[in-house]
Amino acid sequence: MTTTAVHAGLEGAIADLRQSIGSEFVLTEPYHRAIRSSSAAPFGVHLWQDTLPDLVVRPGSTADVIEIVRIANRWKVPIVPRGAGAGLADGAMPLRRGIVVDIKRMHDVLEIDDDNMTVTVQPGINMMELNKILRPLNVWFPDDPASYPVNVLGGRVGTGGWSLVGAGYGHIPNNVVSMEVVTPTGEVIRVGEGGARKIRKASTGYRMKELFIGHQGTLGIVTELTLDLSPRPEVEFPAFFAVRDWRDSWRLTQTLGKSGLKTISGIFQFDERKVDFLRRDDEAWIPLPDWVQGATGVICYGREAEVNAAKPIIFDLAKEAGATYLGQEMSEGDWASRHDRYHLAYHGRSGGKIKLMAWSIDDCAVQWSELPAVKKRWYEIADALVAKHPEHFDVWGMFMYTNNPFRPWGDHLTELDMGINELEMTPEIWADWIEAKTEIARTAVRHGGSVSACHGGTREGEVNVSCYEELAEGQFELMKKLKRLLDPENIMNPGKYNLDEAYEGDAR
Amino acid sequence: MTQQLSSKPFYGQRIEVRSVPDPIVKDCFAVFACRHKFCREVCPVYQDDRDESHTSYGFHSTLLAISQGIGSLEDVRDQVTNCLECGACELRCPNTLFAGDFYGASTTTVDLVRKVRRDLVAADIGFEKYEAIIEVIDKYLSYFTGPEEDLTRWAEGLNLPFTGETILFVDYFNAFETTVVARNAAKILSAAGVSYGILRHPGATLGELLDVDLDAFVEHARYNVNELVTAGAKRVILINPHDYTYFTRDYTAYLGELPFEVVYVTDVIDELITSGAITFEGASPLSGNVSYHDPCTLNKICGITESPRRIIRSLPGLNFVDVSPVAQWSYCCGKGSSSFKVLHPDTSYRIGARRLQAAADVGAERLVLACPHCEDQLTDVRARSGAPVEPIHVLALVAQAMGLE
Ligand SMILES: Cc1cc2nc3c(=O)[nH]c(=O)nc-3n(C[C@H](O)[C@H](O)[C@H](O)COP(=O)(O)OP(=O)(O)OC[C@H]3O[C@@H](n4cnc5c(N)ncnc54)[C@H](O)[C@@H]3O)c2cc1C
Ligand code: SF4
Numbered sequence: 001m002t003t004t005a006v007h008a009g010l011e012g013a014i015a016d017l018r019q020s021i022g023s024e025f026v027l028t029e030p031y032h033r034a035i036r037s038s039s040a041a042p043f044g045v046h047l048w049q050d051t052l053p054d055l056v057v058r059p060g061s062t063a064d065v066i067e068i069v070r071i072a073n074r075w076k077v078p079i080v081p082r083g084a085g086a087g088l089a090d091g092a093m094p095l096r097r098g099i100v101v102d103i104k105r106m107h108d109v110l111e112i113d114d115d116n117m118t119v120t121v122q123p124g125i126n127m128m129e130l131n132k133i134l135r136p137l138n139v140w141f142p143d144d145p146a147s148y149p150v151n152v153l154g155g156r157v158g159t160g161g162w163s164l165v166g167a168g169y170g171h172i173p174n175n176v177v178s179m180e181v182v183t184p185t186g187e188v189i190r191v192g193e194g195g196a197r198k199i200r201k202a203s204t205g206y207r208m209k210e211l212f213i214g215h216q217g218t219l220g221i222v223t224e225l226t227l228d229l230s231p232r233p234e235v236e237f238p239a240f241f242a243v244r245d246w247r248d249s250w251r252l253t254q255t256l257g258k259s260g261l262k263t264i265s266g267i268f269q270f271d272e273r274k275v276d277f278l279r280r281d282d283e284a285w286i287p288l289p290d291w292v293q294g295a296t297g298v299i300c301y302g303r304e305a306e307v308n309a310a311k312p313i314i315f316d317l318a319k320e321a322g323a324t325y326l327g328q329e330m331s332e333g334d335w336a337s338r339h340d341r342y343h344l345a346y347h348g349r350s351g352g353k354i355k356l357m358a359w360s361i362d363d364c365a366v367q368w369s370e371l372p373a374v375k376k377r378w379y380e381i382a383d384a385l386v387a388k389h390p391e392h393f394d395v396w397g398m399f400m401y402t403n404n405p406f407r408p409w410g411d412h413l414t415e416l417d418m419g420i421n422e423l424e425m426t427p428e429i430w431a432d433w434i435e436a437k438t439e440i441a442r443t444a445v446r447h448g449g450s451v452s453a454c455h456g457g458t459r460e461g462e463v464n465v466s467c468y469e470e471l472a473e474g475q476f477e478l479m480k481k482l483k484r485l486l487d488p489e490n491i492m493n494p495g496k497y498n499l500d501e502a503y504e505g506d507a508r
Numbered sequence: 509m510t511q512q513l514s515s516k517p518f519y520g521q522r523i524e525v526r527s528v529p530d531p532i533v534k535d536c537f538a539v540f541a542c543r544h545k546f547c548r549e550v551c552p553v554y555q556d557d558r559d560e561s562h563t564s565y566g567f568h569s570t571l572l573a574i575s576q577g578i579g580s581l582e583d584v585r586d587q588v589t590n591c592l593e594c595g596a597c598e599l600r601c602p603n604t605l606f607a608g609d610f611y612g613a614s615t616t617t618v619d620l621v622r623k624v625r626r627d628l629v630a631a632d633i634g635f636e637k638y639e640a641i642i643e644v645i646d647k648y649l650s651y652f653t654g655p656e657e658d659l660t661r662w663a664e665g666l667n668l669p670f671t672g673e674t675i676l677f678v679d680y681f682n683a684f685e686t687t688v689v690a691r692n693a694a695k696i697l698s699a700a701g702v703s704y705g706i707l708r709h710p711g712a713t714l715g716e717l718l719d720v721d722l723d724a725f726v727e728h729a730r731y732n733v734n735e736l737v738t739a740g741a742k743r744v745i746l747i748n749p750h751d752y753t754y755f756t757r758d759y760t761a762y763l764g765e766l767p768f769e770v771v772y773v774t775d776v777i778d779e780l781i782t783s784g785a786i787t788f789e790g791a792s793p794l795s796g797n798v799s800y801h802d803p804c805t806l807n808k809i810c811g812i813t814e815s816p817r818r819i820i821r822s823l824p825g826l827n828f829v830d831v832s833p834v835a836q837w838s839y840c841c842g843k844g845s846s847s848f849k850v851l852h853p854d855t856s857y858r859i860g861a862r863r864l865q866a867a868a869d870v871g872a873e874r875l876v877l878a879c880p881h882c883e884d885q886l887t888d889v890r891a892r893s894g895a896p897v898e899p900i901h902v903l904a905l906v907a908q909a910m911g912l913e
Contacts, residue, residue: 150545423534
């Protein structure tokens with residue numbers, strides 16, 4: 001829950017920041033702050049004032065970041081790191097206002113070591129831009145979320161994100177070798193497997209790197225990352241198969257996942273309501289006949305020889321499962337638009353008419369066996385919400401993607417997409433929405449899943465389920481102790497993950 | 509006052525200091541709600557300053573914030589000047605990709621930036637260096653009122669008539685600054701046997717007017733159309749791609765369908781090469797590695813990308829290292845569609861330097877251009893930066909290959 005915070009030390013902090021990182025990069029005008037009040041998650045336009053940061057700073061170096069953190073501690077003004085601001089868990093939303101540290105100016109490539117297959121970058125660089133630079137060396141950094149053209153690496157690490165081709169290449173936590181982090185008190189540390197910058201597997205010390213991935217900016221600011229490169233795949237082969245009943249798609253996913261084919265880098269399911277939604281509203285989607293009530297897509301990356309060898313096996317397995325190949329055009333077209341089609345305000349519908357709606361997504365991790373039960377319950381929750389507020393919500397169907405890194409089986413990123421009419425939101429409807437979100441998150445946890453596979457579980461509506469239900473077996477208690485140890489003044493992104501509880505009873 | 513017309517007629521409604529008309533709120537919300545933010549890395553200004561305030565998302569979100577009581581119209585002063593009006597963000601926006609044709613709901617940042625610039629002027633708020641833009645306008649409008657013979661001095665010795673079914677329209681920038689472009693165009697057309705004339709007294713075609721004085725822009729538009737009709741034009745050849753956007757988008761919006769065909773010079777020359785009217789036999793062949801720079805106005809706004817490439821491929825002796833027009837959405841010469849260079853000379857220079865560097869990176873020795881503004885800008889940038897890539901106008905290469913120099 002947001003409270004409008006007032007920081008007595010603000011004027012002092014602004015003066016010191018201007019002095020140390022330059023007035024040009026200390027921004028106090030309303031527009032600079034307004035556009036950095038939210039990230040990509042549903043945003044209560046009616047609540048905008050509550051998360052308006054007091055100022056924005058744009059550091060250009062690790063030294064700048066250290067200065068910012070020290071000044072924030074000195075004046076006790078909170079800091080919120082901001083990458084691309086495309087996170088879907090509100091991680092970059094300044095719940096206690098304060099200073100937004102926009103790291104996008106720090107976007108240099110510091111070293112490419114193609115002998116040892118690493119690249120070292122600053123946190124403000126975007127993956128697509130990085131891969132343009134790497135292309136002539138025939139290597140790539142294989143982090144491919146649907147938000148690939150916009151995210152920056154600091155934000156990717158801040159959320160501990162998920163990649164569409166993670167079943168082949170791993171996700172962001174698997175592909176960061178080591179990092180330089182400015183801690184909440186302004187020290188600079190390096191965290192890796194052990195202490196070495198380019199070693200992927202070491203057995204020295206604690207596994208500290210993990211602690212600094214997915215913390216949503218609550219434990220420090222990443223200022224440098226050494227990343228694991230992969231050879232560029234020689235070919236990409238997507239194949240999409242239609243089914244008459246989503247359950248066939250669910251079973252086919254399992255069969256393909258357990259087929260042992262190493263070139264499979266991701267498997268995706270579209271359920272019947274997603275297919276309907278795409279029929280209705282995705283202009284790039286080739287309309288499918290009515291009998292199509294689900295689809296499974298599989299993507300193979302690798303050398304041409306191995307992908308060619310995998311193709312007939314995939315087609316045979318799909319045929320045995322009663323699935324129909326949708327053809328090359330549909331398969332390639334759909335894979336090509338994987339970054340583009342996520343959200344459009346014009347996809348909102350109320351009684352068939354366009355209603356401008358923003359995109360809301362739940363991204364729970366769910367085991368394969370539990371998918372049907374979770375799906376059923378989620379639709380009950382979502383449909384009840386739409387029935388109550390037809391002008392404000394719309395159901396956009398579900399996707400399910402392989403979630404296990406390097407292995408296309410086991411758990412699935414399970415996504416329920418909805419439209420939400422932010423422009424006409426009221427506090428009462430927002431409260432109903434939060435309640436529905438809580439139920440959706442709770443359903444996943446009760447079925448042995450996780451609140452979030454990629455975005456983080458700190459959004460209003462799901463944060464309590466994350467902290468008190470999913471992380472109940474001592475983890476949340478340990479998180480609070482660690483937070484307090486590393487951030488004695490609660491400077492870094494306060495309000496996230498209910499970590500303010502760690503300071504309850506303090507005089508401050 | 510002339511009403512703003514765009515694909516979104518509601519851009520005619522004024523944004524006041526603290527209130528935004530409802531349809532514009534919705535228009536801005538569609539960009540704000542499109543949290544892809546793909547308009548960011550493609551924006552040449554953002555690539556330079558890495559400030560998300562200066563992106564299509566930042567601009568639309570600021571207007572939305574104003575509608576919600578956060579900030580005021582004064583806030584957008586900085587944003588409207590930090591736009592090249594290149595159109596990259598519009599193309600990259602998923603709204604344009606998916607809702608454009610279907611709902612007529614493409615993102616139209618360039619029109620909105622121009623509209624807001626005018627609203628700022630109308631609200632007496634203005635923006636930084638507004639006076640510098642007025643100076644540019646005054647300078648160019650003085651050509652209109654100055655001695656008539658100055659307007660066609662660029663054509664001295666070419667003996668071109670002031671009538672014809674085909675008229676080569678030469679704007680003030682080509683007539684007074686990049687006169688070689690105009691002369692090459694004329695010489696090539698004449699050598700190819702095209703019968704054409706020019707205007708004795710063309711009116712102004714200034715992006716700066718669109719930005720601050722729509723009435724004057726439309727007045728000159730109407731004047732130009734009348735002059736062209738009077739001269740007998742059935743076909744008008746343009747040699748400035750900025751003019752091409754004005755004639756095909758803005759003139760038609762304000763004046764309705766034009767009574768003549770409008771063509772860009774590269775399309776004409778490409779046809780003349782295909783038909784055999786232009787040949788490159790006999791002249792000394794060209795040499796070296798060249799790449800091509802898509803002018804933003806041709807590529808991102810009008811979609812003319814192939815004719816310049818076909819011309820380059822047909823020139824003997826050149827090794828053409830092409831970079832696709834889509835990859836070039838994120839490039840700009842740095843001058844912008846109207847006043848960006850005047851408003852932000854340092855950023856403009858760095859964007860230009862980056863463009864020349866990108867050409868050097870693909871191994872080009874010369875970067876072929878199809879726009880006088882790109883030529884002016886990149887020649888200037890090269891002189892200041894010492895970049896190893898020489899900018900050259902495609903008409904200069906054609907003229908050379910035809911042995912016209
Ligand atoms: C259309 C769309 C599709 C998406 N698809 C996917 C997907 O397929 N997979 C996926 O994982 N996510 C996806 N997302 C969500 C989101 O893009 C990711 O979670 C991404 O990792 C956020 O990165 P960002 O740069 O936008 O970070 P931001 O939103 O700016 O920040 C995210 C978090 O990281 C923190 N942070 C930022 N920089 C730093 C730093 N330097 N040091 C420490 N903490 C930092 C912030 O405080 C915040 O808590 C999608 C989002 C959109 C809009
Ligand atoms: S029009 Fe060009 S400069 Fe303006 S926001 Fe879009 S890409 Fe950036």
